[in-house]
Every structure is written in structure tokens, then in C-alpha cells.
Amino acid sequence: xxxxxxxxxxxxxxxxxxxxxxxxxxxxxxxxxxxxxxxxxxxxxxxxxxxxxxxxxxxxxxxxxxxxxxxxxxxxxxxxxxxxxxxxxxxxxxxxxxxxxxxxxxxxxxxxxxxxxxxxxxxxxxxxxxxxxxxxxxxxxxxxxxxxxxxxxxxxxxxxxxxxxxxxxxxxxxxxxxxxxxxxxxxxxxxxxxxxxxxxxxxxxxxxxxxxxxxxxxxxxxxxxxxxxxxxxxxxxxxxxxxxxxxxxxxxxxxxxxxxxxxxxxxxxxxxxxxxxxxxxxxxxxxxxxxxxxxxxxxxxxxxxxxxxxxxxxxxxxxxxxxxxxxxxxxxxxxxxxxxxxxxxxxxxxxxxxxxxxxxxxxxxxxxxxxxxxxxxxxxxxxxxxxxxxxxxxxxxxxxxxxxxxxxxxxxxxxxxxxxxxxxxxxxxxxxxxxxxxxxxxxxxxxxxxxxxxxxxxxxxxxxxxxxxxxxxxxxxxxxxxxxxxxxxxxxxxxxxxxxxxxx
Numbered sequence: 001x002x003x004x005x006x007x008x009x010x011x012x013x014x015x016x017x018x019x020x021x022x023x024x025x026x027x028x029x030x031x032x033x034x035x036x037x038x039x040x041x042x043x044x045x046x047x048x049x050x051x052x053x054x055x056x057x058x059x060x061x062x063x064x065x066x067x068x069x070x071x072x073x074x075x076x077x078x079x080x081x082x083x084x085x086x087x088x089x090x091x092x093x094x095x096x097x098x099x100x101x102x103x104x105x106x107x108x109x110x111x112x113x114x115x116x117x118x119x120x121x122x123x124x125x126x127x128x129x130x131x132x133x134x135x136x137x138x139x140x141x142x143x144x145x146x147x148x149x150x151x152x153x154x155x156x157x158x159x160x161x162x163x164x165x166x167x168x169x170x171x172x173x174x175x176x177x178x179x180x181x182x183x184x185x186x187x188x189x190x191x192x193x194x195x196x197x198x199x200x201x202x203x204x205x206x207x208x209x210x211x212x213x214x215x216x217x218x219x220x221x222x223x224x225x226x227x228x229x230x231x232x233x234x235x236x237x238x239x240x241x242x243x244x245x246x247x248x249x250x251x252x253x254x255x256x257x258x259x260x261x262x263x264x265x266x267x268x269x270x271x272x273x274x275x276x277x278x279x280x281x282x283x284x285x286x287x288x289x290x291x292x293x294x295x296x297x298x299x300x301x302x303x304x305x306x307x308x309x310x311x312x313x314x315x316x317x318x319x320x321x322x323x324x325x326x327x328x329x330x331x332x333x334x335x336x337x338x339x340x341x342x343x344x345x346x347x348x349x350x351x352x353x354x355x356x357x358x359x360x361x362x363x364x365x366x367x368x369x370x371x372x373x374x375x376x377x378x379x380x381x382x383x384x385x386x387x388x389x390x391x392x393x394x395x396x397x398x399x400x401x402x403x404x405x406x407x408x409x410x411x412x413x414x415x416x417x418x419x420x421x422x423x424x425x426x427x428x429x430x431x432x433x434x435x436x437x438x439x440x441x442x443x444x445x446x447x448x449x450x451x452x453x454x455x456x457x458x459x460x461x462x463x464x465x466x467x468x469x470x471x472x473x474x475x476x477x478x479x480x481x482x483x484x485x486x487x488x489x490x491x492x493x494x495x496x497x498x499x500x501x502x503x504x
Contacts (some may be wrong), residue, residue: 008027009026009027009028010026010027010028011026011027011043011045012024012025012026012027013025013026013027013030013036013037013038013042013045014036014037014038015029015030015034015035015036015037016034016035016036016037016088016091018092019092020088020089020091020092021088022036022037022088027045027046030045030046030145030148031145031148032145032146032147032148033144033145034144034145035051035091035094035142035143035144035145036048036142036143036144036145037088037140037141037142038129038135038140038141038143039135039139039140040135040136040137040138040139040140041134041135041136042134042135043131043132043133043134043135044129044130044131044132044133044134044135044143045131045145046131046145046146046147046148046149046152047128047129047130047131047145047146047147047148047151047152047153048128048129048143048144048145048146049098049114049123049127049128049129049143049144049146050076050077050078050127050128050129050141050142050143051078051079051082051085051141051142051143051144052078052082052083052084052085052086052090052141052142053078053083053086053138053139053140053141053142054086054138054139054140054141055138056083056084056086057077057083057432058077058078058079058080058082058083058086059075059076059077059078059138059432060075060076060077060129060135060137060138060141061073061074061075061076061135061136061137061138061394061407062074062075062076062129062133062134062135062136063133063134063135063136063407064130064133065134066132066133066134066154067107067130067132067133067154068107071409071410072392072407072408072409072410073136073137073394073407073409074133075126076126076127076128076129077126077127078127079114079121079123079127081114081116081117081119081121082096082114082116085142086142091142096114096115096116096144097114097115097116098112098113098114098115098123098144098146099112099113099115100112100113100123100146103147103151103152103153103156104153104156105153105156105157106153107130107153107157108125109125110123110124110125110127110128111123111124128146129141129143130152130153130154131147131152131153131154131155132154136394136396136407137394137395137396137407164283164285164286165285166285166286166287166288166289167288167289167292168253168288169253169285172249172250172253176245176246176247179244179245179246180245182244183238183241183242183244183245184238186237186241187234187237187238187241188234190233190234190237191230191231191233191234191237192230194229194230194233195226195227195229195230195233198226198229198230199226254284257284257285257287257288258284260281260284260287261281261284261287264279264281264287265278265279265280265281267279308357308358308411309358309410309411309412309414309415310358310359310360310415311358311359311360311361311415311416311418311419312324312325312326312360312361313326313361314361314383314419316376316379316380316383317376317379317380319374319376321361321363321365321366322361322362322363323362323363324360324361324362356418356422357418358411358414358415358418358419359415359418359419359422361419361422366380366423367422367423369424369440369442369445371423371424372442384419384420384423384424384425385420385425385437385439386481386483387416387417387419387420387425387483388417388420388421388425388426388427388437389427389435389437389452389469389471389481390467390468390469390481390482390483391408391409391413391416391417391427391467392408392409392413392457392459392467393406393407393408393409393413393414393417393427393430394406394407394408394430395427395428395429395430397428404421404426404428406418406427409460416483423440424439424440424447425437425438425439425440426438426447432454433453433454434451434452434453434454435451435452435454435471436449436450436451436452437449437450437451437452438450450473450474451474452471452472452473452474452479453471453472454469454470454471455470455471455472455478456469456470457469457470460484464484464488465484465485465488466482466483466484466485466488466489467482467483467484468480468481468482469481
């Protein structure tokens with residue numbers, strides 16, 4: 001068991017003691033049937049059945065990045081029969097029977113029933129909280145342990161890591177094999193020569209070399225004695241010449257790699273400040289590979305941009321806004337031999353505002369409420385209102401500072417929501433049926449809180465290449481808001497013969 005296993009097994013969680021109280025205990029002490037309480041930003045210690053949460057309808061938001069690599073939050077909801085049990089005292093006399101499938105590797109399926117108060121309730125994957133996923137945007141949840149240890153789905157999917165060997169080690173192996181072959185041939189040829197010479201020395205009852213003369217009891221001429229002498233010579237040669245193979249080279253190389261790993265772990269230049277993560281060398285086998293990269297493969301935009309998206313420019317009703325310059329424009333300028341300069345908030349020391357991640361936009365025509373003086377003020381307002389409503393992002397309010405951050409499905413979606421907030425349309429609350437936005441009122445210069453009822457959400461997928469939401473505003477008017485790839489959206493607008501449209 002390595003240090004990571006020990007650290008994980010000793011993590012703490014709160015387990016119901018049977019008297020309405022929860023006591024902290026290690027993950028390794030959990031048993032099937034335990035009731036646990038998990039708080040915000042904590043990992044689930046086992047596969048749990050969601051019983052209730054701080055929300056009245058029993059919903060919670062889960063981050064499954066450790067399971068499937070997706071950064072967007074998943075919505076989970078408890079059964080209506082147990083959703084009201086959002087206090088410790090409710091579990092004093094709680095009894096239920098869960099019947100479910102055997103442990104398996106499928107992360108997206110779960111079949112079972114809950115027998116509670118003489119009623120049977122079907123269970124689905126939406127009620128299941130998997131180990132190694134994290135609770136987000138929810139103060140705490142209560143869950144019943146279904147699978148523990150190696151029965152959990154994440155452990156069922158785990159496999160032994162493959163053995164990785166560097167090019168240097170493979171080349172060194174080839175050299176050692178070659179040297180061993182040379183050693184074998186030296187001993188083999190030497191043994192053959194020795195056997196032939198020994199056979200020639202045995203001449204009847206006399207030997208040509210007196211120092212090889214055996215004692216009186218030995219039969220002088222015996223072919224078996226020649227073969228035995230050759231074999232003994234071969235083994236002797238292997239033992240005498242084994243220093244020809246540099247076995248100590250492996251030890252020397254490993255010692256050097258250990259020191260290299262130590263240098264990597266303590267290199268301040270390899271520290272990544274945004275996520276507070278230093279370099280950590282988990283193996284010493286691949287150190288020399290760092291300087292031998294000859295090909296870089298990229299599969300999407302996020303790979304080249306480090307998954308960092310910023311709102312720099314927009315075009316509304318045919319008018320371009322934003323003084324910033326994109327990397328594409330700079331690249332085109334370099335190809336054409338022109339110098340392209342633009343405003344960059346992160347590098348502008350004259351501004352007093354701190355740099356906002358995801359927002360690198362500046363245009364006096366629409367910022368600070370000045371968009372009301374534009375000829376297309378109504379369309380600009382709808383444009384940023386769409387950015388504030390048409391998304392699946394979840395707001396996270398810092399209790400100490402009151403600052404709102406967003407957990408979005410993708411970094412570009414987060415950049416859109418942040419841009420809408422900075423312009424004057426702040427998305428600050430979401431429920432299963434509504435979205436709340438603080439909208440800038442140009443007449444009073446203050447923000448007005450408005451709630452939009454969400455009737456349906458058509459999430460983005462690779463087939464539609466767009467996302468749509470249907471909402472009802474406070475006046476009872478229905479709005480269909482859509483965003484997506486420009487060629488798909490524009491084609492549909494032309495098909496529907498809609499006069500003016502927004503492009504972003």
C-alpha cells in the first residue's frame with residue numbers, strides 16, 4: 001500500500017451513530033448501510049444513495065472530473081420520500097432497505113429499489129453519488145453507503161498502471177544484451193578450443209603435458225572426461241568474464257535519476273501559481289524523456305489556449321465592439337508584416353481595476369451603462385441578457401466577500417457569463433425552475449433583480465452545435481434564447497426569415 005492509499009483511507013467523514021448525531025471517522029471504517037454527511041467541497045467517501053440535501057427539493061451539484069474528466073457540474077436529486085430529511089435528528093430512527101445491482105464498472109447506470117415506510121421507490125443513476133466525485137455549490141448532503149472499497153465503481157474501473165520505460169533504458173538494455181552475447185560467445189569458443197586441446201593431450205595411456213597427468217586410479221582416456229572439462233571451463237569463463245557486463249551501470253543511472261527527480265520537485269520555476277501546484281515527479285523513469293520531445297499533437301482549441309478563454313470582442317447588429325486584439329489578429333499581422341497592437345487589461349498598468357479572469361474587454365460605448373446611448377441599445381441589451389440566461393453555469397457565492405464565481409460547463413461559457421456581469425447583467429442565482437439576474441437600469445443607474453422562469457433547456461451537443469433555453473419573464477412573455485456556432489445559428493435565422501439577429 002503506497003502513501004496515496006494510506007492518505008485516502010485515513011480521510012475523515014461524518015457517520016451517523018444511531019442517536020441522531022454524526023461522528024468523524026476514517027474512510028476505511030465505513031460499512032455498507034452507514035449514513036454519512038458530506039459537506040461542500042468534500043469528496044464522497046464511497047458510492048452513496050442521495051437521501052437529502054440543504055435544498056428543499058433534495059438536489060445537489062457534483063463535480064465528476066476525477067471520474068470522466070468533465071469539468072461541468074452534474075445535477076443529482078434525492079427521492080421525494082426522503083428529500084425532507086435535511087437535519088441530523090431525522091436519522092435517529094431512520095430505517096430503509098436498499099436492493100440494487102451487483103458492483104460493476106458502468107459509471108452511468110444504476111438499478112435498484114428503496115423500501116421505505118412500506119413503499120417501494122425505484123432508484124436511478126440520478127440518485128447515486130460516486131466515490132472520488134466532489135460536492136459543489138451545496139452546503140451538505142446526507143447519503144446511505146451502498147458500495148465501499150473495491151466494490152465502488154471507480155475502483156472497479158481502476159487498472160494497474162502500465163510499465164513505462166524511457167528510450168535511454170531501452171537502448172541500455174540492447175547494449176547489455178549485446179555484451180552478454182559477446183560474453184557467451186567468448187566462453188563458448190574458449191570451451192570448444194579447450195575441449196579439442198584436452199582431447200589431443202590424452203594419448204592412450206600417456207599424456208603430452210605432465211601437469212595434467214591424473215592419479216593412478218583414473219582411467220586415462222575417457223571421452224566423457226573431455227566433455228566435462230569443456231563444461232567446467234565454460235562455467236569458469238562466465239564467472240571470470242561477468243565483469244564485462246556493466247550491471248552497476250543500472251544502479252548508477254537510478255541514483256542520478258533520483259537526484260534529478262529531487263531537483264524537479266524543488267524547482268521554483270516549475271511552480272504553477274494559479275492552482276497552487278508545484279511540480280511533482282511521480283516516477284524517475286521518464287526524466288530523460290523531457291528533453292526528447294519531437295512531436296506535439298493537438299486535438300482541440302483548449303489544448304493550445306491552456307483552456308483559458310477571454311471575452312475580448314463582440315459584434316452586435318453589425319457593429320463591432322471591443323478594443324482588444326485577439327491572437328488570430330496578431331498572427332495575421334505577423335504573416336502580413338504588420339504590427340498589430342491592442343488593449344490588454346492584464347498588461348495595462350493605467351487601469352485601477354484588477355484583472356478579471358475571462359474578461360479582457362474594453363469599449364466606452366457600451367461599458368458603464370453607456371450602451372443606452374447607442375442606436376441599437378435594445379439589441380445590445382438583449383445580447384447581454386442572452387449571455388446572462390442561456391447557459392448551464394452555476395453561481396458560487398463567497399460568504400465572506402460576497403463575490404460571485406461561476407462553475408461552467410466550459411471556459412468559454414464562463415467567459416460569456418462574466419462578460420454579461422461586467423456589462424451590467426449579473427447572473428447570481430439558479431434553481432431548477434428559475435434564473436435570477438440583476439439587470440442594470442439606465443434611468444436610475446442601479447441594478448434591478450429580475451427572475452426568469454425556465455420552461456425548458458436544450459443543452460449543447462455535437463449534433464445541434466447550439467444551446468437553447470425557453471424562459472418566461474416577469475411580464476409573462478415567452479422568450480426563446482439560442483447561442484451556438486455562427487453558421488448553424490445564422491442558417492436557421494435565414495430559414496425562419498428573421499430580420500435582425502445577434503452574432504457573437
